[in-house]
Amino acid sequence: MASLFSFRQTYRYLQRQAHEQPVIFYSVVIGLIGPLMVITVPPIRKSLGYKNSEPIPTSYPVPNRPRRPVQGYEDE
Numbered sequence: 566m567a568s569l570f571s572f573r574q575t576y577r578y579l580q581r582q583a584h585e586q587p588v589i590f591y592s593v594v595i596g597l598i599g600p601l602m603v604i605t606v607p608p609i610r611k612s613l614g615y616k617n618s619e620p621i622p623t624s625y626p627v628p629n630r631p632r633r634p635v636q637g638y639e640d641e
Contacts, residue, residue, distance in 0.1 A: 583590045 579590070
């Protein structure tokens with residue numbers, strides 16, 4: 566019975582805070598949802614068939630041939 570009473574008090578407190586200070590209340594709610602979404606969203610995306618994209622290249626691909634020396638452009 567004590568846990569039910571405690572739950573009611575907590576629920577009433579949260580209702581009061583949502584009414585009197587909605588910005589703080591909803592900021593806390595959104596802040597608590599963030600870590601939960603890190604755990605739940607990837608499995609849901611995988612089950613819906615989402616495939617990760619290819620990683621972005623981090624360097625320019627070097628050609629598969631010997632390099633020719635640059636001539637012209639005042640490099641002499």
